[in-house]
Amino acid sequence: MLAAAAMKSGDLVGFTFFIGTMAMFAASVFFYFERQVVSDKWKTSLLISGLITTIAAAHYLYMREYWCSTFNGTNASLASPTEFRYIDWLLTVPLMCVEFYLLLKAAGASVNMLWRLVGYAVLMLVAGYVGEVSAKVGHPIRGFENFGWGVISTIGWAGIVYEIFFGEAKQLADGSSDANVRKAFNLLRGFVLIGWAIYPIGYMTLPGNVLSNSVELASKMNVIYNIGDAVNKIGFGLIVWNLAKRAK
Ligand SMILES: *C/C=C(C)/C=C/C=C(C)/C=C/C1=C(C)CCCC1(C)C
Numbered sequence: 001m002l003a004a005a006a007m008k009s010g011d012l013v014g015f016t017f018f019i020g021t022m023a024m025f026a027a028s029v030f031f032y033f034e035r036q037v038v039s040d041k042w043k044t045s046l047l048i049s050g051l052i053t054t055i056a057a058a059h060y061l062y063m064r065e066y067w068c069s070t071f072n073g074t075n076a077s078l079a080s081p082t083e084f085r086y087i088d089w090l091l092t093v094p095l096m097c098v099e100f101y102l103l104l105k106a107a108g109a110s111v112n113m114l115w116r117l118v119g120y121a122v123l124m125l126v127a128g129y130v131g132e133v134s135a136k137v138g139h140p141i142r143g144f145e146n147f148g149w150g151v152i153s154t155i156g157w158a159g160i161v162y163e164i165f166f167g168e169a170k171q172l173a174d175g176s177s178d179a180n181v182r183k184a185f186n187l188l189r190g191f192v193l194i195g196w197a198i199y200p201i202g203y204m205t206l207p208g209n210v211l212s213n214s215v216e217l218a219s220k221m222n223v224i225y226n227i228g229d230a231v232n233k234i235g236f237g238l239i240v241w242n243l244a245k246r247a248k
Contacts, residue, residue, distance in 0.1 A: 014067050014071060016222070024060055027234045028053040038247065045099060055092050056088055063085060099188065101114040101117075104173060104185070116163060116167075117160055119159075120160045123156035124154075124155075128199075131152075135207055150209070199228050
């Protein structure tokens, strides 16, 4: 069933779904193999890196199928694989929170901190999902509604940013005696601040939102999301891998 949808020529978005699938698979293989040779201390972290890209790879197979089978030849298809996208994120973003927890565990990270991060992530994603669906139904205030849910979602993201730039996570990292941990923490939180900002830009291209040109395009948004996923999921994993490689 997965192989049924051929990519039609001119489908640039479908192309990015294909590349995304392969990049996520390749990154997964890399993280699993490298996990064998790093110090025991970071094996769980590398396993999580691999799970993040594997979950994404599986969802990309479905999203690619969905996209390619509904593509109408003009790149103006409205059929965005919203459900697969958000199920993927609902699994992988909490796992990224787990990466922060594992990184700071030796410095004293509490399970409470992990739950706070996961709670913010769930708020961010549930509000984003509702907002994206509201952009599809086509009632007169949908742009307003879509924008409003985007604002609520941003509060969740801001919670995570607060936690790692000012909250408990930051304090723990500052207190860590391991310079490699401090460095990895700084890089990972840079991804959350800058890399994750790619997603709201994609969201704002939805019909009625601020970057929309009022044409019904789901294609721009999906290209932006696909770039965001490649940067953030593989980038996050590589930082954890680099940390694990340096550890004695
Ligand atoms: C691997 C997937 C990741 C790292 C996904 C991250 C997603 C976001 C940071 C999404 C954020 C959003 C907003 C901040 C506002 C608009 C709605 C969202 C869900 C696109």
